[in-house]
Amino acid sequence: MHSSVNSWALRVVLVLVGVGFIYTGIDNAFGGIMTLGWQGLSDFAQVTDPHQYLVRDSHVRFLGGVYLLMGVATALSATRPTQFKAVVQLILIAAFAGGLARFSQMDVSVTFGEGVLVPLVIELAFMPLLYVWVSRTIKQSAA
Numbered sequence: 001m002h003s004s005v006n007s008w009a010l011r012v013v014l015v016l017v018g019v020g021f022i023y024t025g026i027d028n029a030f031g032g033i034m035t036l037g038w039q040g041l042s043d044f045a046q047v048t049d050p051h052q053y054l055v056r057d058s059h060v061r062f063l064g065g066v067y068l069l070m071g072v073a074t075a076l077s078a079t080r081p082t083q084f085k086a087v088v089q090l091i092l093i094a095a096f097a098g099g100l101a102r103f104s105q106m107d108v109s110v111t112f113g114e115g116v117l118v119p120l121v122i123e124l125a126f127m128p129l130l131y132v133w134v135s136r137t138i139k140q141s142a143a
Contacts, residue, residue: 099123
C-alpha cells in the first residue's frame, strides 16, 4: 500500500514540477528577455543596442523553448515513470546545474535576494531530493 501511495504522490509531484517548467518556459519562449510578465514586472530594461538586444532575446527565447520541453517531458513522465526515469533524472540534474550556474554572477545580494532565492532553493535542494525520490520509487516499483 505504501508503495502505491508513494508512486501516486510522485506522479502528482512530477506533473506539478512539469507544469512549473512549462509556465516558465512559455513566459520566456514567447516573451524573450522582457518575458510575458507572468513572473513579475516585465518592463525592467532599456535597450541601447537594438540588434544585440534582439540577438540576446533570441537566445532567451531558445532557452525558454528548452525549458518548455523539459516541462512537457517531466509532466509526461508521470504517465510512465519507469520508461521516463533516465529522462527525468537528466532534467533534474540539468535544473540543479542551472542553479549552480547562478553563482557565476558573483553577486550574493542577487543570488540570495528577492526573486532568485526561492528558485535557487528549488534548484539546489528540491531537485536533488526529487532525483532521489524518483530513483528510489522507480527502483521499488520495478522490483
